[in-house]
Amino acid sequence: MRLTIRVIPRSSKNEIVASPSGLLKARLTAPPVDGKANESLIKLLSEYYDVSKTKIKIVKGVKSKNKILEIRE
Helix, strand or coil, rough: EEEEEECCCCCCCEEECCEEEEECEECCCCCCCHHHHHHHHHHHHHHHHHCCHEEEEEEEEEECCEEEEEEEC
16 A cells, blocks of 8 residues: 655644545654654554554655655555
8 A cells, every 4th residue: 555645743743634635644743853753654654554664665755745655564
């Protein structure tokens, strides 16, 4: 499964929300420094979809707010 998600770092809490346009947004408390936001995103998605963190991969947008992720089952 592939997801397109927009990351909003330095938020008040970690959560996943759907925007009216249908795009998923991930609000993360982690800063976008040294890959901390990416790590936090993978952890949040692994809990949300109940899969191992090793099954989630950032396909595109490692250094961008807009990312495409792949979740293997």
